[in-house]
Amino acid sequence: MKAGLELKKILKKEKISARQLALRVGVDQPYLCKVLNDQIKPSCDWLERVLKPLGYEIEFNKKRKGVIKL
Structure with a gap:
């Protein structure tokens, strides 16, 4: 997981700057x-x-073999 990329997506979605x-x-x-x-x-x-003040949390999921994520 690229934490930075995911966090950037959240900032964009929430319309909030890094500052x-x-x-x-x-x-x-x-x-x-x-x-x-x-x-x-x-x-x-x-x-x-x-993440908590933005209403998000960390979640861990086990990858399943043979599943294609679209």
Whole structure:
């Protein structure tokens, strides 16, 4: 999973900028930008901290063999 790519999709869907998100959840903006650009991999705790105020959560799903995702 590319956390940055998924987080970018959420920001676009919620119409919120990286700066606004950083201010809203109290995270370091340069760190957030590195996550968004997939330069670093955040911890699950950090992701939960960022996603929860937006109404999102982390979910793990087992891949099934032979399933094509469209």
